[in-house]
Amino acid sequence: MSRRAHIAMVSIPAHGHVNPSLELIRELVSRGHRVTYANDASFAEVVSSTGAELVPYRSTLPRPGEPWPEDTAAQLDVFLDDAISMLPQLRAAYEHDRPDLFLYDIGCSTARILAENWGLPCVQLSPASVAWEGYEQDMAPLMEWLRTDPGAVAHHRRYTEWLASCGVAQPDSLGFVGRPPRGLVLIPRALQPHEDRVDRQRFTFVGPCFGDRSGQGSWQRPPGAQKVVLVSLGSAFTQQPAFYRACLAAFGGLPGWHVVLQIGKNLRPDELGAIPANVEVHPWVPQLAVLEQADAFVTHAGMGGSQEGLACGVPMIAVPQASDQFANADQLVALGVARRLDTEQATPEALRSALLQLTEDPQVATRLAALRKQSREEGSAARAADVLEAEFLSETRAAAR
Template sequence: MRLIFTSLVSHGHLYPLLPLAVAARDAGHDVLFATGDEMLPVVEKAGLATESAGFGMREAFTSVFGPDARPRSGDEPPEAFYPVIGEVFGNVLPRRFVADLTPLFERHRPDLVVYETGNMGGAIAARLTGIPAIGHGFGRVSPGEVNDVIAARLAEYSAEVGFDGGTLPSFGDAVIDICPESVQAPDFLAKANRIPLRPVGWAEPGDLPDGVLGRDKSRPLVYLTLGTAFGDEDVLKRAIRALARLDADVLVAAGPAVDPAQLGDVPGNVRVEAWVPQAELLPQVDLVVHHGGSGTTLGAFGEGLPQLVLPQGADQFTNAEAVVAAGVGGQLIGGNATEEAIFETSRKVLADEAVRAAARALADEIAAMPSPAEVAKRLPDYAG
């Protein structure tokens, strides 16, 4: 069977699809992965054939604001940004992906398209070319008004290109869901034709920092990251000062947005790296302090790790709420994320047996979900 996978151009949207794409290839399917140029090397390192499609979110937002415009000032409420998010995700990105994917689908004529659910251009292009398609989620679905705004703009664009998109999620297509049911949004569970898939961490090949493997595990290891898109020097500095006060070792992944040198001298129990292979690191740590990105949140769920979430934007706020609701950690938002609050909350979460028990239960739930190899065997059922 010939399959085309397609995702938006970002690590957070691309990585969740790679385990299933690789499993489908290993099951003997002909797999092609279509995404933007900057992500193609990552896919190629996974051993998959690629084609270029779409462009990145930065370019999409620039097309709305212009190269010099600021999308939102810090004193504006999030709701003021909703029309822009609706335009980017309901029109600009889908329009570009449809333009690129429609001829690609016509040329390759796959039996099935697997599109990441943030990339509704993949769904529309599949409908326009008459090819069966299913969605693939990248984490917990964020409920609320912003999704309604995106859906309304997407319906306008769908009508423009010639079909009634119907209602979300995913125009009624089946959706591969990597979020455990106990923390998934209830509204999504009620509406979606859901295909559960165990979230499997993906990281580009790389070695763990010296001293992580074989370390003395009587001393906790805390992992601090703000991800690839929302790195903030001030937040990282504040969190480093707080976590250094713990009787623990701290490993920091500064990410591409922050030069490690900007963080200055750090205490002796803190180590700063530009990047770490997160999927390989998580089994070695005891607490994750992070931004609430779906990949880090689900990775910590899968490893049964306590979490402290410092959400910075996008779906990170609802992910943080899910962490708290599941009893597996805490959250500190905006001005509440002081050095003292980060220290105290981290100390309490790290020592709380109830949190550890809840985290282990969530990890057991994830372990019981179908593996990528199991779901890959079922993909022909959706090819029509």
């Protein structure tokens, strides 16, 4: 049994951080809970579609199309500056409307600060892999960079000092972000490195929370298309005309294959040259609807696309572009269901060879079938909501408070 509670979700205005939580938010609202969702006003429509109430704050993160610094430490500072700006806004918004539970994205340490200040429970929602026991030793090059790079050292000193000034009990910036008191991991266990060494008292894997996406539109496999390959680098890495031309050269006219090419909103099809007859080009496609009918997927290996590929049982050619995509690509390769081609390696010959090898290997098909079954069985918004209600919103807990 659970009671109607006020649950506050806090996230940043980035689709890769917002989208993974939307079905859980919708599920909590459907169970009668009041859910407020703190985010930039630019995400008002996305938030309202779940039934949650938007609590607007002004984010300082770069808007779509605005430049980010190239230096990694400077990028971290961008997120820290946003958190510092966000905290007083959230404190004012929730001071007289305190929730029973804070949920927060990995990019929103502000929610955990408020929870600690006010003695409230909080749960981190992770749309990416989490730290495991021995992480620091296994990631020695990264940890060495954090300890020695002047920009990284300055960043974490400033972060730690800010946490201390906010009254956080253990203001170590790395531990504060990477070791939450409680966390739900919104990815398949198969995509978590060293999954067997993740602290199950701290983290619970609830898998990807897919929901009804009919509102995004549909896609139908063309008559006569024997096999379909989807090519998509998501929404943030689409300024890649040379890569798209390589895909056209690799797959255009390939017997039996139909190609769905998503190029984003900033490129025009005529910039790619002649489009082969077996290729359709779009600025955007309903990705999951295509993958459910596809036979292969050329992806940048973002976590969203990677888990959608596994859920649909589709072999992948991973062409990572940034951040965790390189690790995701390596994890997919380790699972035996993908080939990794970095951008400079993604020649027409390499792309075509990878496609044919992956789709003609029966062992790849067997592994994909098992992973597809595992992914669909472990993930659901209902399971995630059950965990939250059992641990934080039960009648017993309510009575004790």
